Every structure is written in structure tokens, then in C-alpha cells.
Amino acid sequence: xxxxxxxxxxxxxxxxxxxxxxxxxxxxxxxxxxxxxxxxxxxxxxxxxxxxxxxxxxxxxxxxxxxxxxxxxxxxxxxxxxxxxxxxxxxxxxxxxxxxxxxxxxxxx
Numbered sequence: 001x002x003x004x005x006x007x008x009x010x011x012x013x014x015x016x017x018x019x020x021x022x023x024x025x026x027x028x029x030x031x032x033x034x035x036x037x038x039x040x041x042x043x044x045x046x047x048x049x050x051x052x053x054x055x056x057x058x059x060x061x062x063x064x065x066x067x068x069x070x071x072x073x074x075x076x077x078x079x080x081x082x083x084x085x086x087x088x089x090x091x092x093x094x095x096x097x098x099x100x101x102x103x104x105x106x107x108x109x
Contacts, residue, residue, distance in 0.1 A: 003041045003043075006036060007044035010045075011048045011052060011054055014054055021053060021108040022109065023054040023107070024057055024109060026059050026060070026105075027104040027106070028041075028061055029062045029063075029100045029104050030061055031063065031065075031066060031098035031099045031100040032064070033066040033079060033082060035082075038063065042061070066078065067079060071094060073086060079098060
């Protein structure tokens with residue numbers, strides 16, 4: 001379960017940045033094409049925050065959709081998985097969103 005390692009890194013970064021102040025909310029952006037399961041990340045968050053400044057914090061997850069642009073016909077379209085095929089049939093597709101994995105904000109205090 002790679003969500004555990006990812007969530008641990010998020011919590012480590014947040015706790016280091018916020019200098020020991022109690023963390024109330026952590027907001028992350030996890031694109032649908034990252035293969036990170038939000039429910040698994042929430043579960044792991046509860047585990048890895050124990051004994052840290054983020055213990056008891058709420059994890060908010062934004063999930064931007066996947067989008068791509070065909071280099072053959074220039075059409076932009078939604079991607080629901082990593083099968084990169086344009087409706088025109090071309091596999092020459094550039095992913096334009098959906099692979100984000102970012103800490104957006106924290107609320108402390």
C-alpha cells in the first residue's frame with residue numbers, strides 16, 4: 001500500500017513546516033490518475049498522525065479529474081484511467097491534469 005508512504009511524507013512535511021504548532025486541517029490535491037486511493041489515504045492519515053502535532057487533524061482531499069490533449073487532432077478530453085487513447089484513436093496523448101500530488105494548505109492553532 002503506497003498510500004502509507006505517501007501519507008507519512010505528507011505528515012512529516014506538514015509537521016516540519018508548522019514547527020510543532022497543533023495542526024487542525026491538512027488539505028491535499030491528489031489527481032485521479034495518481035493511483036492513490038483517497039479512502040486508503042484517510043485511513044493511513046489517522047495512523048501516521050498519532051503522537052505528532054497533526055494528531056486529530058482533518059484530512060481534506062481534492063481530486064482533480066484527469067484530462068489530456070491529443071497531439072494528433074488537438075482535442076482535449078477527460079481521462080478516467082491511464083489508458084491514453086483519444087476519441088480519434090490516436091495514442092499520442094499528453095496528460096494535462098490528474099497527476100497532481102500536492103499539499104495545498106494547512107490550518108494550525
